[in-house]
Amino acid sequence: MSLLVVGLSHRSAPVSVLERASLSEDARTKLLLDTVATEPATEGAVLATCNRIELYADVDKFHAGVAELSTLLARHSGVGLEELTPYLYVHYEDRAVHHLFSVACGLDSMVVGEGQILGQIKDSLARAQELHTAGRLLNDLFQQALRVGKRAHSETGIDRAGQSLVTFGLEQLSQGADVQDWANGKRALVIGAGSMSSLAAATLARAGVAEIVIANRTRERAERLVRILTEGDDTNVLARAVPMDAVPAELTRADVAVSCTGATGLVLSAGTIAAAVEGRTGAPAAMSETEDQGAGSGRTAARTDVRETPLPPTTVGAEEGCPLDLATVEPGFSLLGESAVAGIDAATLEQHGTWVDGGTSLLERRREPGTDTAADAELITALAATAATVGRIPERRRPEPVAAPPRPEPVLFVLDLAMPRDVDAAVHRLAGARLVDIESLAEASADAPMASDVDQVRRIVSDEVAAFGAAQRAAHITPTVVALRTMAADVVTSEIARLEGRLPGLDDKHRAEITQTVRRVVDKLLHSPTVRVKQLAAEPGGAGYADALRTLFDLDPETVASVSQAGNGNDKTDDFAKNGKNRGPA
Secondary structure (H helix, E strand, C coil), X not given: CCEEEEEEECCCXXXXXXXXXXXXXXXXXXXXXXXXXXXXXXXXXXXXXXXXXXXXXXXXXXXHXXXXXXXXXXXXXXXXXXXXXXXXXXXXXXXXXXXXXXXXXXXXXXXXXXXXXXXXXXXXXXXXXXXXXXXXXXXXXXXXXXXXHHHHHHHCCHHHXXXXXXXXXXXXXXXXXXXXXXXXXXXXXXXXXXXXXXHHHHHHHHHCCCEEEEECCCHHHHHHHHHHHHHCCCCCCEEEEECHHHHHHHHCCCCEEEECXXXXXXXXXXXXXXXXXXXXXXXXXXXXXXXXXXXXXXXXXXXXXXXXXXXXXXXCCCCCCCCCCCCCCXXXXXXXXXXXXXXXXXXXXXXXXXXXXXXXXXXXXXXXXXXXXXXXXXXXXXXXXXXXXXXXXXCCXXXXXXXXXXXXXXXXXXXXXXXXXXXXXXXXXXXXXXEECHHHHHHHHCCCCCCCHHHHHHHHXXXXXXXXXXXXXXXXXHHHHHHHXXXXXXXXXXXXXXXXXXXXXXXXXXXXXHHHHHHHHHHHXXXXXXXXXXXXXXCCCCCHHHHHHHHHCCCCHHHHHHHHHHCCCCCCHHHHHHHCCXXXXX
């Protein structure tokens, strides 16, 4: 297994970078196809949500894989590689499995414990399967991730620790008040009819809003969501569908607006929201001088939970000519930022990039312009003269803070769950409106309490990672075992044919008995070694047993490869006899 993950998320990058790097549906498809078209990667899958963009691949070379996947992410996101690099993280082998399992359990989500990520992982797998970019490794990985996520939610109380982004966003809009009390009787406008918008509409309906208006570019999808809301047994809400051009008028009636579309540009401008506020209050909506505290101050979440370790020589250092001097560590590691792409300092980055790219530097680093030493000398001389005259160096005093006038109570609450954003960030400064967007949620979630069940989920993830690794290592040796049994079956067939040539008068009964006896002897001789080698191969570092088996029995590598490509994991010799002959004794 050579699983590689290159990506960025709310933990490694500010929302502004995530927003610019977000991928459209078409861009995800092209990224997947380009990934498997490159030399280092044989499989590929993209996991893209509102707060993460990750590219998974099965690669045969680590360095070339990181370089290629990083370049592809930059190319298809439209963000330059040099700008994107500081926010990238890399997970390899076991650490890559651990990362995806943690993501599936909601441990890496903006709102810890939320369950929407399972649907997004399922969609990512379906897309890779549809485009035929997911092979045995990624199919096994993503399907197991879904099972691990479901196990975490069923066996622990992680659901108590987390909630959906919709629920968390409504809590931020209500500013600590009970959401049901706050939402009761309000009129809501939901823009979009996708999965997130549908969840928002259902959550608002259960919270007790009086009316929900669904606006969508495709009228049929909006009307279908209306039917779901009105025909459900758990809600009693009025709902209707409107076209997108009716949104400005509906905003003047709505108390709450939730937007989550796939648009690449703004859906609601600051002017549109200001006009809606003015239509409700009769007074112009002015821009305040300071942003609403807690509603997007530009502070980004800290980059955490990425272990920076040296690269292991067991898989990486074996690449001939690599300029990096790699220390020995356990298989599986993670890197963050510039070290994720380079694995070393900036000087070696140039050398390594040239080596990977065959003579072309991976990154053209900009040198900081030199400082003006003459200007520094003049400043020091001036300060010295001032100190000699007045006896001290003058202080640079900060201006006295100016008390900002209190903001009026909002009459329109806006929740933007889209990435890239649907609502102009300038609405944060608009009096009479309160905006909560992905950046606001990232800031608020940094201080959210963690449930005690999180530790239990982490133990589940660790156990499942170990089990998955053992299963993959055992599966890795299966083609070799099958090839060995195939060779043994060929030897038995050859010897029985030779016996018939020497004893042409042998009757059918005796021939069958002799054949059965020889096969039983061979099966018994091979049984214990093949069972034991599978057990040993499942342990860490057990990949070498397959090589030893091929060497000891002089198995043809082409036969082993053909068995592996057949995708069949059983040991039935007859099923694989057609795959070729080995160089065993005849």
